[in-house]
Structures are given as C-alpha cells and as structure tokens.
Amino acid sequence: MHVFANAEVKESFEDKVFEMADNNLRIPRNQYMSYTPDAHVGIGTCIGTTAVWNMKDGFVSPSIVGVDIGCGMRVHTTQLHKRDLQDKGVRRQLIQAIEKYVPTNERTNTHYEDIDIMDVVRSGLKGLPERYVPNERWLTHVEESTFTFSHGYLEKLPENIRKYAHGQLGTLGGGNHFIEIQYLEIEEEAKDVAASWGLFDGQVVVMIHSGSRAWGAKLGQTYTKIFREAMYSWGVTNPDRNLLYAPIGSDVGQTYLHLMYSALNFAVSNRHMIAFGVQQGFRDVFGGETELPVLYDLMHNYALKEFHRNEPMLVHRKGATRALSPGHFLNAAVYKESGHPALIPGSMGTSSYIMRGRAEGEKNFYSICHGAGRARSRKATKELVTVDQFEASMKVGTDEEILVNHRSLKTILDECPQAYKDVDLIIDSIVGASLADVIAKCKPMAAIKGV
Known part of the structure; x- marks a missing residue:
C-alpha cells in the first residue's frame, strides 16, 4: 500500500482510511494500490x-469505481481577462445567463430534448447531433470521447434507467458539482507550456465538475445489489459488506464493465452539453461570436484497461485523476508531446489547479489527486461552520467577492471551503512526490452550484 501525502496531510488521515485499505487489499491478486x-x-x-x-x-470492483461513474472535470478557455469581469454586476449577469441554459435545479429537465440519450450512451460525443459540436476541438481535447462496448449488454439495463436519466443531459446535478468562472495565475517556470496550451496570466476560464447523473447512479445502485448477491453465491466475504468485487472474466464482471462504459459515454457528453450551455451564456453577455475553446476533459471515477509494465491491466481510479507525462503513448493526440492538462479543483473560495504529469508518475500508475478532498462530513460541516465564516471565506461585501448563484450561502453551507482539506497542502504533496507539476493556479470569481 502506497500513500502519497506530506507529513501534515498524512497526519490528518483518520484511522478508518487505513482500515479500508486493509479491507481492499484482501481482494485477491491485487497488483498495486x-x-x-x-x-x-x-x-x-x-x-x-x-x-x-x-x-x-x-x-x-464497483466500489472502487464509485456510484457517480465517469464524474470528472472540464476546462474551457476564453480570450477575456479578469478585468473584463471585475465589475460584480457583469459577473451576476453572467451567472444568470448561464443558468438560462444549464439547469441547476434537480427537478428541471435539460434544454436538449432532441438528443437521444441512447445514441449518447452507445457512442459518446460521436452520438451528439452535429449542431451541438461547435468544432472538432470539442471532440479531440478529451481524455476519451467514445468508450466502445458490445451494445448487447444494454439489454441488461434496469428498466427504469432511461426514465430517470431522460432529460438530464446537460444538467449540473447537486452536491459538489459546479461551474466556476476563474482567472489564471501562470507559474513562472511553466510559462512556455502554458503558452503552448493557449493560456496566459489573468485569463478567464470556466471549470466544470459533473458526472453521469442518474444513468451512472442507477447502474451503481443496481450492480451493488447484483455483486453482493454474486459474492454471497460464491461464498466470498469481506469485513466491509460495502466492498464488492468479481473476477473480470465472470459474467457479472463483464456486464458491469460494459455498462460502466455506457455511463462514461454519458458523463463526458453531459459535461460537453453543460459547456455548450455555458458558451451560450457567455455569448448573451459578451456577444454572439464569443468562443470558449476546450482545454481538456478528464474523469476521476472509472476503471479502464491500460498497458503498464508491458501488460494489460485494469486500473481503477476512485477520486483519482490520470496525469500522463509528456510523450506518453496514452496522451490524446493533441497533447502527445506536451503531456495533457490535469484539472484539479479546490473548493469554493480557494484556488483550483491546472497541472501536468511527470515521468516519475509511472510509480503511481500516473494517478494524482482529484481535488482537495473532504475534511469533514456534510453533517459535521453544518454543525461546526457558521454562515458568517463561510461568507468571510467568500469575501462577501468586498470587490473581490466570489459570487454564487444562491441567494443565501446557508443553502450550500456543506460545500464551504471549511468542509475540505487545504488544497495547497494537497498540491504540495503531489509536487513533492514528483507525480506532477503546477502549470497554473485558477482563482475563483463566480460559482454556480446545483440545488
């Protein structure tokens, strides 16, 4: 078992973290964790x-994939500078414009009823109508755009999954999902790399965090039951009844993997359509020709076949981001030489980061953090943190206030910065372990959260 954390971060780990590691390592023939x-x-x-x-x-293991299958990050760039959004009135106008196109209420359906979600789950971005693909870049600047699988497995879907997922493509979802408007501070030693990616100091960017919505959630819930029943029938037990797994080659393992790919297709397409709506909002405020090129889109909840140590391996990442080094053969073609951007969100009121993997990352199968990571539960946060403390961290009432789309911060208190670890310490751990380097800090200006 390997832990990549500096002394201060590691000291903050609760005992349950290591207990869960022990349980995970009871799964036979583990190659690495x-x-x-x-x-x-x-x-x-x-x-x-x-x-x-x-x-x-x-x-x-569906437990080591997570319920929100394919959840991940996406960043779009603009040609705007932070001074163009310095006026809080402009930022409020932009929030309202984006909300016209990106539903943030769980009970509100998508604006894209003409998209057949079955085309999307079968073919990923290639299943979208052409009118929703602004240019080729929106298809190529992604970790994966199409996850291929035998469509016969779709017949094993829960009957109600289409009903629950219908109307959700292009919607944000709740919890820790967000759209955040940020500006960049480029690291001095990374200016050449940043310039090659089209990034500059003060540049306004949009960071999106969302996943596969009800499609992945229903799959996760259904296969939790199916795996538990299968393990019982095989006589397999584990100290944690929520840790579920099956041989890759078994019927239940193969079915889960193929249906998981359908959820990955939904997730990347969902972020794509959220971004499409965000671009429409920017055009309402800054003019109809405004473009938001894709920087990158990647996942942090999945299991994929990858080649490591000259062997095909199934790499599970649950809340972990792949960060490939320059020249790595798995890089998207456009980032083959430079390595791709690794997108790491902080928390509301703190910096997020754009990083790049290092060759030394091979020791951790090119995995780095996926964010700051929660420091306390939602319930504990509401008990321990006051709205006044939340407001102070969001700089409410100042010219630098980080605006949100909620009238009261009380409604999203469980997502305040105090609910999360110090993202700067997290990034320090990643850099200190030589897994990745920082290219840019992303400083928040406005945030849109689901309700």
Whole structure:
C-alpha cells in the first residue's frame, strides 16, 4: 500500500482510511494500490484510491469505481481577462445567463430534448447531433470521447434507467458539482507550456465538475445489489459488506464493465452539453461570436484497461485523476508531446489547479489527486461552520467577492471551503512526490452550484 501525502496531510488521515485499505487489499491478486493526499472515507473504498489488477486473472470492483461513474472535470478557455469581469454586476449577469441554459435545479429537465440519450450512451460525443459540436476541438481535447462496448449488454439495463436519466443531459446535478468562472495565475517556470496550451496570466476560464447523473447512479445502485448477491453465491466475504468485487472474466464482471462504459459515454457528453450551455451564456453577455475553446476533459471515477509494465491491466481510479507525462503513448493526440492538462479543483473560495504529469508518475500508475478532498462530513460541516465564516471565506461585501448563484450561502453551507482539506497542502504533496507539476493556479470569481 502506497500513500502519497506530506507529513501534515498524512497526519490528518483518520484511522478508518487505513482500515479500508486493509479491507481492499484482501481482494485477491491485487497488483498495486495507493492513496493520493486527498484520500478520505467513502463507501467500501476511500475516495483517492488507485487500485490495479491484471486483465487476465484480476478483479473489477464497483466500489472502487464509485456510484457517480465517469464524474470528472472540464476546462474551457476564453480570450477575456479578469478585468473584463471585475465589475460584480457583469459577473451576476453572467451567472444568470448561464443558468438560462444549464439547469441547476434537480427537478428541471435539460434544454436538449432532441438528443437521444441512447445514441449518447452507445457512442459518446460521436452520438451528439452535429449542431451541438461547435468544432472538432470539442471532440479531440478529451481524455476519451467514445468508450466502445458490445451494445448487447444494454439489454441488461434496469428498466427504469432511461426514465430517470431522460432529460438530464446537460444538467449540473447537486452536491459538489459546479461551474466556476476563474482567472489564471501562470507559474513562472511553466510559462512556455502554458503558452503552448493557449493560456496566459489573468485569463478567464470556466471549470466544470459533473458526472453521469442518474444513468451512472442507477447502474451503481443496481450492480451493488447484483455483486453482493454474486459474492454471497460464491461464498466470498469481506469485513466491509460495502466492498464488492468479481473476477473480470465472470459474467457479472463483464456486464458491469460494459455498462460502466455506457455511463462514461454519458458523463463526458453531459459535461460537453453543460459547456455548450455555458458558451451560450457567455455569448448573451459578451456577444454572439464569443468562443470558449476546450482545454481538456478528464474523469476521476472509472476503471479502464491500460498497458503498464508491458501488460494489460485494469486500473481503477476512485477520486483519482490520470496525469500522463509528456510523450506518453496514452496522451490524446493533441497533447502527445506536451503531456495533457490535469484539472484539479479546490473548493469554493480557494484556488483550483491546472497541472501536468511527470515521468516519475509511472510509480503511481500516473494517478494524482482529484481535488482537495473532504475534511469533514456534510453533517459535521453544518454543525461546526457558521454562515458568517463561510461568507468571510467568500469575501462577501468586498470587490473581490466570489459570487454564487444562491441567494443565501446557508443553502450550500456543506460545500464551504471549511468542509475540505487545504488544497495547497494537497498540491504540495503531489509536487513533492514528483507525480506532477503546477502549470497554473485558477482563482475563483463566480460559482454556480446545483440545488
């Protein structure tokens, strides 16, 4: 078991984190397992886990994928400078414009009823009508745009999954999902790399965090039951009944993997359509020709076949981000030489980061953190943190106020910065372990959260 965390971060890990590691390592024939510094207790497995098995005789675990299958990050750039949004009135106008196109209420359906979600889950971005693909860049600047699988497995979907997922494509969802308007501070030693990616100091960017919505959630819930029943029938037990797994080659393992790919297709397409709506909002405020080029889109909840140590392996990442080094063969073609941007959110009121993987990251299967990581539960946050403290961290009442789309911060108190670890310490751990380097800090200006 490997832990990538500096002394201060590691000291903050609760005992349950290591207890869960022990439970995970009871799954047979594990090739590798690690925690990133944002690791914290999850269901069955900690968020911040990388776990690897050989494809030929290994195991797949929905617990080490997570329920929000394909959840991930996306960043779009603009040609705007932070001074263009310095006026709080402009930022409020932009928030309202984006909310016209991106539903943030769980009970509100998408604006894109003409998209057949079955086309999307089968073909990913290639299943979208052409009118929703502004240019080729929106298809190529992604970790994966299409996850291929045998469509016969779709017949094994829960009957109600389409009903629940219908109307959700292009919607944000609740919890820690967000759209954030930020500006960049480029690291001095990374200016050349940043320039090659089209980034500059003070540049306004948009960071999006969302996943597969009800499609992935229903799959996760359904296969939790199916895996539990299968393990019972095989006589397999584990100290944690929420830690579920099956041989990759078994019927239940193969079915889960294929249906998981359908959720990955939904997730990347969902972020794409959220971004499409965000661009429409920017055009309402800054003019109809405003473009928001894609910087990158990547996931942090999934299991994928990858080649490591000259062998095919199933790499699980639950709350962990792949950060490939320059020249790595798995890089998207446009980032083959430079390495791709790794997108790491902080928390409301703190910096997020754009990083780039290093060759030394091979030791951790090129996994880094996926964010700051929760420091306390939602319930504990509401008990321990006051609205006044939240307001202070958001600089309410000052010219530098980080605006939000909620009338009262009380409604999203469980997402305040105090609910999360210090993201700067998390990033320090990643850099200190030589897993990745910082290219730019992303400083928040306005945030849109679901309700």
